[in-house]
Amino acid sequence: MRALIRTGPSKSLTLTSDLPEPSSSDSSQSYIIRTHATALTRDELTWPEPLSIDVPIPGFDLAGTIISAPTTASAKFKPGDEVYALTTSTWQGNAKEVSIAVENELSLKPKNMNWEEAASVPLSALSAWQALFVHGRLTPPSSEQNMKSQNSGKRVLVTAASGGVGIWGVQLAHLAGAEVVGTCGSSNVEFVKGLGADVALDYTETNLKEWVDENKDARGFDVVLDCIGGQTLEDAWKSVRKGGRVVSVAEPPDGKNPKEGLAEGVEGVWFIVEPNGGQLGEITRLIERGECKGMVDSVFSLEQWSEAFERLQGGHVKGKVVLRLDREIERH
Structure with a gap:
């Protein structure tokens, strides 16, 4: 099968056409899946974990059709x-024509998304879900109004709000009933507002810390989802209310x-997203109800992998860069 392989500890990649396909004999508990699309993540070629296996492959988002399933009666899928899924159980990514996934990574693909749209969702959406509702301790969105009211009065800041994780952070925090502020470039202000942000701050014109300091009681945050790091992350610490969290x-x-100038009891949390088919299923329901959506910046064929990574690393990407694995250009 065709596959994109990391050829060593560097960022070098090679496209091959003779990688053996996985089979059900490789693991009786795994699903074998025909890969239709995978999404790429900025800086994933610097991650050490994929290099722990013999044949490292990029692309940890998966959208595809199950070829074979475990023979156990309890198998959830057929x-x-x-x-679709975020797959890290083997740390071999999905820029290959046939993939393997385990059951707790998988969810049924949203019926109202094509393959490329579906591939843009899992890693980014699960990162935002876990940041807000696991580590940020907000109550997840629900159709129940009283569930949303549990987040009433909560304020959430999402930095890089037009990026892969930021898009989902804004949408999910809004759906959960929080007041949302997102930072972005000037060309994305209206886009971020359209996702549900109550305020979209153009970082080229507005200094976040100064903006918050103008009225910290009203503008301070209970949860910060930071997708940038650096000086933005340092400023975020001073923008949080008493007892809040910087995730x-x-x-x-x-x-x-910064140690000084912080509200009492502010905590910092660093985490690496984990596959979770149950959480992805909740996200699927929100997508199918039309309450949130993924965002595809651009789509490339597997043979165009070099252009795809150039687009990704160039910055100012709106949403996800996706690789299409289907040999024929066909959309579902």
């Missing part, structure tokens, strides 16, 4: 099911803790 997917927040 051949022919259209699924970072960019870098460990404690290293940017």
Whole structure:
């Protein structure tokens, strides 16, 4: 099968056409899946974990059709099911024509998304879900009005709000009933407002810390989802209310803790997203109800992998860069 392989500890990649396909004999508990699309993540070629296996492959988002399933009676999915997932159980990514996933990574693909749209969702949406509702301790969104009211009065800041994780952070925090502020470039202000942000701050014109300091009681945050790191993360610490949390997917927040000028009891959290088919199923329901959506910045064929990574690393990407694995250009 065709596959994109990391050829060593560097960022070098090679496209091959003779990688052996996985089979059900490789693991009796795994699903074999025909890969239709995978999404790429900025800086994933610097991650050490994928290099722990013999054949490292990028792309940890998966959208595809199940070819074979475990033979156990309890298997949740069956051949022919259209699924999507964040897969890290083997740390071999999905920029290959046939993939393997375990059951707790999988969810049925949203019926109202094509393959490329579905591939843009799992890693980013699960990162935002876990940042807000596991580590940020907000109550997840629900159709129940009283569930939303549990977050009433809570204020959430999402930095890089037009990026892969930021898009989901804004939407999910809004759906959960929190007041949401997102930072972005000037060209994305209206886009971020359209996602549900109550305020979209143009970082080229507005200094976050100064903006908050103008009225910290009203503008301070209970949860910060930081997707940038650096000076932005340091400023975020001073923008949090008493007892609030700085949750970072960019870098460990404690290293940017300014120590002084902080509200009482502010905590920093660093985490790495984990596959979770149950949480992805909740996200699927929100998507199918039309309450939130993924965002595809651009789509490339597997043979165009070099252009795809150039687009990704160039910055100012709106949403996800996706690789299409189907040999024929066909959309579902």
